[in-house]
Amino acid sequence: MEHPDHPTHAQRHDQHFFDSFLLVFGVLVAFAIGAYWLAIYIAGNEPGSYDRGGPTQEKLIDQRLAPIGDVQVAGNSGTQAASSAPAPVSGSASAVAQTGKQIWEGTCSACHQTGALGAPRISNKAEWAPHLAKGLAVLEDHALHGFKSMPAHGGNPALTDAEVIQALEYMLSQSGGASLVHK
Numbered sequence: 001m002e003h004p005d006h007p008t009h010a011q012r013h014d015q016h017f018f019d020s021f022l023l024v025f026g027v028l029v030a031f032a033i034g035a036y037w038l039a040i041y042i043a044g045n046e047p048g049s050y051d052r053g054g055p056t057q058e059k060l061i062d063q064r065l066a067p068i069g070d071v072q073v074a075g076n077s078g079t080q081a082a083s084s085a086p087a088p089v090s091g092s093a094s095a096v097a098q099t100g101k102q103i104w105e106g107t108c109s110a111c112h113q114t115g116a117l118g119a120p121r122i123s124n125k126a127e128w129a130p131h132l133a134k135g136l137a138v139l140e141d142h143a144l145h146g147f148k149s150m151p152a153h154g155g156n157p158a159l160t161d162a163e164v165i166q167a168l169e170y171m172l173s174q175s176g177g178a179s180l181v182h183k
């Protein structure tokens, strides 16, 4: 018969098991808490840094997507001038020197590609013939100052006179008027 004060072999075994169990349990709890804080740290950092980069990223994307020129169709010229004042963001894009083709694509193509408002279509020599017959000086004047449904500067006040002429020369050279442009 064992004395009640002395632990039996089985009791000592239980005690040992319990100690190891506590140790393992403690390590697991510590690990879980560590993982929990790590997760909070990462979650707290990532969206934060993403947000800080967000608006900047969007601005850069906007800049890359900004149109080279903008098209103004009809309307009174007062509001046109106001609405197409170069925005600070797209300003950098329009500061880049453009070719006549690019200017034409950015502004004139809106009507002269599709024939909108009855505009003579680019490379359609039959449609252009009666216009070409007026001579370069008149065509330049009408491109710069407008003529019937043809708005001054193609409706884009952001274009300089020289840019309008460049676009005009490109369009004429594609539409049977090369001899007018390159005399």
Ligand code: HEC
Binding pocket: 071, 072, 073, 074, 104, 107, 108, 109, 110, 111, 112, 116, 117, 118, 119, 120, 130, 131, 132, 134, 138, 139, 140, 142, 143, 147, 148, 149, 150, 151, 153, 154, 155, 164, 167, 168, 171
């Ligand atoms: C909003 C539409 C529109 C845009 C944009 C536009 N045009 Fe026109 N354009 C017309 C129309 C419509 C006519 C035909 C006018 C007519 O003879 O009745 C025309 C005619 C012309 C003519 C012939 C004028 C004449 O006296 O026969 C020239 C030159 C011309 N456009 C140049 C340009 C250039 C250069 C641009 C770009 C900078 C441009 N257009 C952008 C609508 C447009």
